[in-house]
Amino acid sequence: MKKSLALACVATLLSLSAFAGEGFLKGKILKIDMQDAVSERGGSAITLGLGGLSSSSSLSLLSIERALENAVDDDDIAMIYINYDHFRVGMASAEEIRGFLQAFSAKGKPVVAYGASLDNASYYLASTADRIFLHPKGGGALTGLGTTQFFIKDLLDTLAIDIQLIRHGKFKSAGEMYIRNDISPENRQQYEELLGSIWGGMVDEMAGSRGKSSEEMMALVDGLKLSTAQTWIDNGLVDGLKYRDEMEDYLAHLFGTDNPADVKTISLKKYIKDLDKGPSSKKVAIIYADGEIVRSGSDVVGEKLAHQIASVRKDSTVKAVVFRVNSPGGEVVAADIIRREIELLGKVKPVVASYGSYAASGGYLISAGCERIFVDNATLTGSIGVFGVVRSVGRAVHKNLKVNMVSVGTNAHSDMTSGARPLNEEELAWYQAEIEGIYDDFVGVVAEGRSMDKDAVDEIAQGRVWSGKDALGLGLADEKGTLMDAVKYAAGRKNLKKYRIAVYPEKKSLKDKLSGKEKSDDNLVRIQDLLSPGFNTIARMPYVTIDSPKNTLK
């Protein structure tokens, strides 16, 4: 009895000692500045503009996720401090980063956020923090998600450019901008449901983080209740108002000092650099398809990427592959070239797909055969459909430039692709048949890759864009998860405990760096494409940006 009691006392003392001195935080602050742009691949770009050469750089989502995951168990990192001003992160990326911050917080390590302006995207991320502070003269609004689209039929008519749209799928709205002056009812329905799905998920998460109901959050948004900093406090969405020097004093207090200079910090950039890379003999490869899929150009060039995929297939040090897709689609042929190489790769190594902001249309085609698909709720995917755009500029050049285009040929349809005239009925029927065939193939690829019935795929295809959340329910994706979740799954398939993550394509050439702006989550209309005659068969989701207005009350 005495011995048991003594043992129990010792054990109690041992337990208590784990908490003795728990008080103030010990270690460093990991600082995350959200004005550092986050892109899929990260890196730098050099732009030549009116003001001369300028450079921009961004952090890769992969390195951020690895750093945050490492920070969870790093005893040297006591807390995370986020500056959410000048937020430059896409919705899906924000969703993934949010998950890692929650994991950090779940370990009992605080996350504190500070800034001067809040909007849909920045608050979505900041709301996961354990404490949110706002500049006393700051503020902002939550407005919900919207999309604004351009319809240019009247412009094309004015310029006398003839556009013929051949498509399959009632939701394939990507070509509607050329032939309509307003949105069709089907596509209005599509966007309302899509945005509703994404925003609903965001509201649920933000409300959950702040201990509110989704209905309360929606009421704040609909009632435009948020504007000045005080309104954010009054509605319980932030915890306090502080000037920057007060914020520094607060952080110092958390570490038990009244001198901010005593507090050790490390930037995310530096923390990322110090991460252990792992052994090079066992790799998990991440192959990026980041951008529009083309046959030539500077985005996801079909042949180039296919070549990279083939080299990964032959590399014996690569044991498993994650195919990271952040693409709205593009040219059908280019997409199929990539799809084929992924299929060959999948025969020798496990290939897992991870979707970023977009993996739609051609972006979905190239990855539908992967053995598992990870999505974010905010991912835009599906858009299983195809369309063709025929641009004829014969009338335009005559009307505007007084130039006549005359074609001479050997056969009845020799001038069909010249762009001098629209296609006739026979030619339209031929092209429609080609589009139908491509659509049928597309549906077949998805049905085989997802082990679904072709009719079932056709039901949810029709060019409709789905959110990642909805895609999970429809069988178009398997699991909600981040890029790192996909990496771990792929590693687990080969029982890899220690491995290095290798990224492909490898280095950006100087030409790519000089090609213009850094990849971002924007999805802009390419007006210049309209003016070149000819036709393209496209498997692409609509050109759409999701509006999220910045604070203008400062």
Place this chain on the structure above:
Amino acid sequence: MKKLAILAAVLLAGSAAYAQTPAKDRLKEIEGLSIKAKKHKTTSFGKDLFEAEILANAGYGIHHTEGAFENVFGPSREIFLNILELRFNPCRFFSLKAGADVKWDHFTARTNKSFGLDAAGNVTISPVGGFDKYESTLCLTALSAPAALGLHFGKLSLYAGAEIIRNVNRRTHILTSSKAGDLTTKSRLEGGAAEKYVYDYMAAISHDGLGLYFKYYPKNILPSGGPEWKYWTVGLVLGF
């Protein structure tokens, strides 16, 4: 088994209480704390110049006896628990520490040997037979004061030092358990004499709080008149 179960239950209860504390609650707790004025200098490498810690570490070691007593002792062990440790950290790579520990030693005789006491109260070792199972253990409880120099390379640390041990009450006790047929007998014999002070030399290597240590005991723990043996110990030390 029962003892282990109690130990595990208390440890788990303690751990669980901490794991349920979310970061928000932790922040609330810290925000309510007052900052005391620092009386000592904080170094540039994050540690305080002087540190004091309660229950800094604990360890478990296996004794290996030398010479003639190699065949006398079976599995013998020590367990120690630090009560208080004082550290001086003049730079990132070097430290001095001193502490106060509680220590328990068990020396178990082989199955054909038994500890006992003679008329003068000295510990004896004598052969024994006719039992199916026989176990005789010499137990000592002591307070010790280890002191060591430390070299630090990131999370890797090397220590070298010495330890003075004060046997409590200068007494041992002997636990005996025997089984013959269906008859099991247990006894406890108090009063064996032990040296008041002994000492050892020690070295240790640790990484991130988990370490391996070595101690050499050159002085006999029993006074003259009793059996004399030297021994060394290898064990694991866990820093909290």
